[in-house]
Amino acid sequence: MTNISNWIVLPTILLVLFGCSSNDAVVEKEHEWRTKLEQFQPIGKTRKELFDWQNKNGVQLDSFPHKKGIILESIEGDGLVCSKWNIYLAIDVDSNEKISSYSVSSAGTCL
Incomplete structure (x- = not known):
């Protein structure tokens, strides 16, 4: 019975560890948004200026799930x-x- 448990537990652990790992598309999107932000140069700008930038770049203006964070893209x-x-x-x-x-940064919605 222990051998069967090992055959079930190991694949399950691997699935959890690697099934939700960052993928190339996510890394690429993070890079794209960093580049856009570097061009915008947000340091020293106001939230109003950030909202204007969001609007120009197609980011929903109500995408602040918390006061400190914006969902740039899903x-x-x-x-x-x-x-x-x-x-x-x-x-x-x-x-x-x-x-x-x-x-x-990025975060996955995972099981």
Whole structure:
């Protein structure tokens, strides 16, 4: 019975570890958004300027799931476990309400 359990547990662990891992399309989209943001140069800009940039780049204006993050784009997952990936922009603002730092990352919606 132990041998059968090993044959079931090992593939399950591998599926979970690799089924939701970052794929080439996600990495490429992250790079595309980083490039767009580098051209925009968000450091020192206001949220209003960021909203204008979002509008110009087809990012929904209500895509702030939390005050510090924007969903830039959602893409379909191609793994067995992840159904969707979101590319996020996280921002920090200073006491003058200007963007002081930002980062682009991704997160998968996984089982």
